[in-house]
Amino acid sequence: MKVQENGKVVSNTGVALNLHFIEIKVPKISTQIKPGNFVSLLPPSSSGAFLRRPFSVAGVQDGSLKLVIRDIGKGTHAITSLAPGDCIEVLGPLGNSYPDFEPDKKLWLLGGGTGIASLLFLHDVHGNPADRILWGGKTKDELPMETWVSSSITFATDDGTRGGHGNVVDVARRWLKDDRPDYIAACGPRGLLKGVQQLASEYKIPAWISCEEFMACGMGACAGCAVPLAVGGYARVCADGPVFKAGEVLL
Amino acid sequence: MNLNSKVGSFELANPFIAASGTYGYGTEYGDLSPAKEWGAVILKSVSRNLRPGNVPPRCCEVDSGMINSIGLANVGLEKFMAEKLPAFAAENPDATCIASLAGETLDEFLYLAENLSKAKAIKAFELNISCPNVAKGGMHFGADCNASRQLVSEMKKITSIPVWVKVTPSTTDPVGVATVCAEAGADAVVATNTIPAMKIDINRCRPVLGNITGGLSGPAIFPASLRIAYMIHKALPKLPLVGCGGVDCGEKAVQYILAGCSAVEIGTATFRQPDTLVQVKKFLAEYMDKMGFKSIEDFKGLAARI
Ligand SMILES: Cc1cc2nc3c(=O)[nH]c(=O)nc-3n(C[C@H](O)[C@H](O)[C@H](O)COP(=O)(O)OP(=O)(O)OC[C@H]3O[C@@H](n4cnc5c(N)ncnc54)[C@H](O)[C@@H]3O)c2cc1C
Ligand SMILES: Cc1cc2nc3c(=O)[nH]c(=O)nc-3n(C[C@H](O)[C@H](O)[C@H](O)COP(=O)(O)O)c2cc1C
Ligand code: FES
Numbered sequence: 001m002k003v004q005e006n007g008k009v010v011s012n013t014g015v016a017l018n019l020h021f022i023e024i025k026v027p028k029i030s031t032q033i034k035p036g037n038f039v040s041l042l043p044p045s046s047s048g049a050f051l052r053r054p055f056s057v058a059g060v061q062d063g064s065l066k067l068v069i070r071d072i073g074k075g076t077h078a079i080t081s082l083a084p085g086d087c088i089e090v091l092g093p094l095g096n097s098y099p100d101f102e103p104d105k106k107l108w109l110l111g112g113g114t115g116i117a118s119l120l121f122l123h124d125v126h127g128n129p130a131d132r133i134l135w136g137g138k139t140k141d142e143l144p145m146e147t148w149v150s151s152s153i154t155f156a157t158d159d160g161t162r163g164g165h166g167n168v169v170d171v172a173r174r175w176l177k178d179d180r181p182d183y184i185a186a187c188g189p190r191g192l193l194k195g196v197q198q199l200a201s202e203y204k205i206p207a208w209i210s211c212e213e214f215m216a217c218g219m220g221a222c223a224g225c226a227v228p229l230a231v232g233g234y235a236r237v238c239a240d241g242p243v244f245k246a247g248e249v250l251l
Numbered sequence: 252m253n254l255n256s257k258v259g260s261f262e263l264a265n266p267f268i269a270a271s272g273t274y275g276y277g278t279e280y281g282d283l284s285p286a287k288e289w290g291a292v293i294l295k296s297v298s299r300n301l302r303p304g305n306v307p308p309r310c311c312e313v314d315s316g317m318i319n320s321i322g323l324a325n326v327g328l329e330k331f332m333a334e335k336l337p338a339f340a341a342e343n344p345d346a347t348c349i350a351s352l353a354g355e356t357l358d359e360f361l362y363l364a365e366n367l368s369k370a371k372a373i374k375a376f377e378l379n380i381s382c383p384n385v386a387k388g389g390m391h392f393g394a395d396c397n398a399s400r401q402l403v404s405e406m407k408k409i410t411s412i413p414v415w416v417k418v419t420p421s422t423t424d425p426v427g428v429a430t431v432c433a434e435a436g437a438d439a440v441v442a443t444n445t446i447p448a449m450k451i452d453i454n455r456c457r458p459v460l461g462n463i464t465g466g467l468s469g470p471a472i473f474p475a476s477l478r479i480a481y482m483i484h485k486a487l488p489k490l491p492l493v494g495c496g497g498v499d500c501g502e503k504a505v506q507y508i509l510a511g512c513s514a515v516e517i518g519t520a521t522f523r524q525p526d527t528l529v530q531v532k533k534f535l536a537e538y539m540d541k542m543g544f545k546s547i548e549d550f551k552g553l554a555a556r557i
Contacts, residue, residue, distance in 0.1 A: 221275035
């Protein structure tokens, strides 16, 4: 059940350029949340942001949600400026979630930028040691140091300054030379999702992608977050998604 | 405290109404803003056939509000009656439901009304002749006095359900449109819908919305919408009037009532704060108590009498 909860910031750590790991205590929401779900935060009114801002959940711990937030505008600036102890209103869980993948199946989790958030959560929950998780960025400054993330993450940068050289899809393509997952889950910029969709159909690997679109209500009530469907018409990212089977939506 | 209100002969348990297009098909908000807590809820405008809606992006934020160009995306009459209405009624047996009709032509409006008059759950019609986001019908209808007059009088001939007309702010003469609607027998006028607007992305050097323009809603439009409601009430004090546009707190809702409105619609504010309804009701009760008003009638239109 969706609830509105007054959250308390437990921690807020700058981990890379404009990138923050934030933990917010919301006991009611955190017991219900699943990988793929998102929450919407009401930025402090002093920020000038009018609507809520949607964020995927990167994990749960002790009644808190873990979020990975990049400061790109007024709402995210205000949220990434919060200090431990500050309050913020949270609405959730919103949207659908990734399917319950069988524990013995091998997953590849391909994330670009803050798209990594829901994949970190899925990685935690699925927990098969054979899973691989890849986090791509344009350059090394965008990615956090090892101390902040699990050692099982592989990094990649477009400019080769950290981890594998090339974008996430290039790296996954190289992996495919001597390995193959049962399923792929991906989240990130449109280009990444397009590339993953292409790769998955080429190699006939079932894949799920998590989409982003500007949201007004975040609750399925306004049809403002439409994404075109392959069969024609539109789906609402906030209610029918954000997770879609690859090929289902037109990117 | 008695928060009951009457829009003409139509009784509401409180004067607050969820605005069409912001409350989906009445089930989406669930316990966050239950339909039965509203005086009434107006479901998404329905057209004869399914409308997929406009090309995305369909929404953007602006100072104190948002612009939308949903384009009347809706499931169409058949699915509305077969699925959406029954689902709403099953989940909300105690709620008051109003259907918003969006026709491109007079015939389409009449067809919708004829069919929907058979649905027990629907207690009133709101004619949307004020949507800025469609090429045909919508506000082009609503800015034309002759078309509005004909629509309302034909509608009154075929249905016994109250007919409300939601007028557009995009005409130089909203009072003129309200006047012809009243003369043609409208049971109430709703003032008003969104105001045409746009936003340009300076990094991509192009309009933000896929449809280029859309309709502005939220607190940004409140003073402009209030003025239209006020002018209509001044000119037509007997016409039941519903205020709509920009209400995000009880103080703004009270302004609409003082301007002459019997009820107040709330839309965009619920996106930001799903418990807006709880807060406006609380404010209204406290305000009436403080001012010594026993009922909505006690202060409705007071500000228009000077
Ligand atoms: C389902 C979902 C999950 C998300 N998860 C995360 C997450 O885990 N971490 C995270 O940092 N962000 C996430 N986002 C994106 C986040 O919601 C936006 O970055 C945020 O709303 C921007 O708000 P702002 O006020 O800072 O930016 P604004 O001041 O509103 O805008 C600044 C600039 O950013 C652009 N912008 C605004 N919203 C978006 C968006 N949704 N996508 C791309 N560009 C945008 C604007 O066009 C503008 O150019 C997610 C979005 C969705 C829909
Ligand atoms: C996303 C969105 C969709 C809307 N869809 C409709 C609609 O289908 N029919 C209609 O009559 N008005 C529609 N409206 C207008 C609202 O009902 C209301 O008149 C307007 O938003 C002003 O009120 P507000 O400032 O309280 O939101 C829509 C508004 C928004 C923001
Ligand atoms: S944001 Fe309103 S339906 Fe998705």
